[in-house]
Amino acid sequence: xxxxxxxxxxxxxxxxxxxxxxxxxxxxxxxxxxxxxxxxxxxxxxxxxxxxxxxxxxxxxxxxxxxxxxxxxxxxxxxxxxxxxxxxxxxxxxxxxxxxxxxxxxxxxxxxxxxxxxxxxxxxxxxxxxxxxxxxxxxxxxxxxxxxxxxxxxxxxxxxxxxxxxxxxxxxxxxxxxxxxxxxxxxxxxxxxxxxxxxxxxxxxxxxxxxxxxxxxxxxxxxxxxxxxxxxxxxxxxxxxxxxxxxx
Numbered sequence: 001x002x003x004x005x006x007x008x009x010x011x012x013x014x015x016x017x018x019x020x021x022x023x024x025x026x027x028x029x030x031x032x033x034x035x036x037x038x039x040x041x042x043x044x045x046x047x048x049x050x051x052x053x054x055x056x057x058x059x060x061x062x063x064x065x066x067x068x069x070x071x072x073x074x075x076x077x078x079x080x081x082x083x084x085x086x087x088x089x090x091x092x093x094x095x096x097x098x099x100x101x102x103x104x105x106x107x108x109x110x111x112x113x114x115x116x117x118x119x120x121x122x123x124x125x126x127x128x129x130x131x132x133x134x135x136x137x138x139x140x141x142x143x144x145x146x147x148x149x150x151x152x153x154x155x156x157x158x159x160x161x162x163x164x165x166x167x168x169x170x171x172x173x174x175x176x177x178x179x180x181x182x183x184x185x186x187x188x189x190x191x192x193x194x195x196x197x198x199x200x201x202x203x204x205x206x207x208x209x210x211x212x213x214x215x216x217x218x219x220x221x222x223x224x225x226x227x228x229x230x231x232x233x234x235x236x237x238x239x240x241x242x243x244x245x246x247x248x
Contacts, residue, residue, distance in 0.1 A: 006145065009074035010134050018071045019137035022130075024062050026142055030061030042156055044165030044195075044215050044246070047115050050153045054119040054146060058126040061142055062094065065135060066205065072133040097125040120150060163216045165195065167246035174206045176237040187214050190228065191221035198231050207239070213246050 009015070034049045034054025041048030066087070099218075101118030123146045130139035142233045172178055184194055192214035201211040216222030223231075225243050 006074060009076075015075065015134070016137060018068050019135055019141075022061070022068075022135060022138035023141040024063045025060050026057050026138070026145060030145055031058040033057060033151070034149075038157075038160065042160075042162050044163050044213075049157055050116045050149055051119045053149050053153070054116070054123045057142065057145060057149075058119075058123040061126045061138070062090070062183045064128060065133065065138070071135075074134050074240055086133065093125055093129060094122070097122050097237065108212065116150065120146060132166065161219050163218065164222065165213050165215045165246045166192070166222075166228070167211075167213055167242075167244045168212045168228075169209065169242040170232070170238055171209045172207060172237050173239045176208075178208065178210060183210070188217075190223040190231075191217050192223075193217060234242060 030053050033053040035049065036056070036078050037052025038050035040052065072086070101121045104117045104121065105112065105114040107113075123142070127146070128140050130136075130142060170178075179197070188193055194215040195215050199210065202209045202211075214222075225245075229241075229243055232238055232243075
């Protein structure tokens with residue numbers, strides 16, 4: 001039956017070979033994205049290995065499938081492209097999903113969350129595109145790589161050397177004038193350094209509020225939040241403070 005022949009065309013040797021090439025590109029892009037993302041993760045940034053890996057891999061998937069238009073729709077891509085232009089549909093999907101992903105990113109002070117979720121939503125749209133054009137094996141491979149990255153990379157990141165970050169807000173008593181040099185020295189004594197460009201100072205009615213991100217010097221250095229809280233609570237110049245883990 002013609003309908004059965006069309007179905008089998010999606011799993012022909014030529015289609016499987018094309019999907020194998022796509023999978024190799026995806027794996028290579030994932031590894032390179034993880035390499036770049038580890039540098040960001042090591043320095044306590046919000047976009048780490050998972051975010052970079054997913055974005056790099058999904059971008060490679062969109063690029064590589066564009067190189068095999070003749071293999072779209074079970075080998076009928078050339079005829080389909082002559083009638084319509086599916087690439088415009090793909091472009092609209094990717095753009096629309098980008099706005100959806102932006103909606104799940106939240107920022108509170110120095111803390112940014114939702115980047116990996118946004119990247120996974122965008123990668124899911126690419127999986128849908130690959131299924132739509134008939135690259136089933138490549139779509140399944142991309143789905144498994146995405147799921148594996150989100151499940152296992154958290155454990156890998158915890159095992160690799162890294163530097164955690166803490167967002168600190170200190171409101172000083174009226175008339176008290178803190179010194180940046182002394183503040184940086186205090187941070188070093190407790191195993192932290194103030195991240196460059198993170199210091200923000202505001203003042204009102206003779207009181208100052210300092211906000212900054214402190215990054216641990218190494219994975220095992222840096223006093224815990226409870227210890228820092230106890231020290232700040234008895235510091236005579238501080239009126240109030242707030243501590244939280246940060247991904248800046």
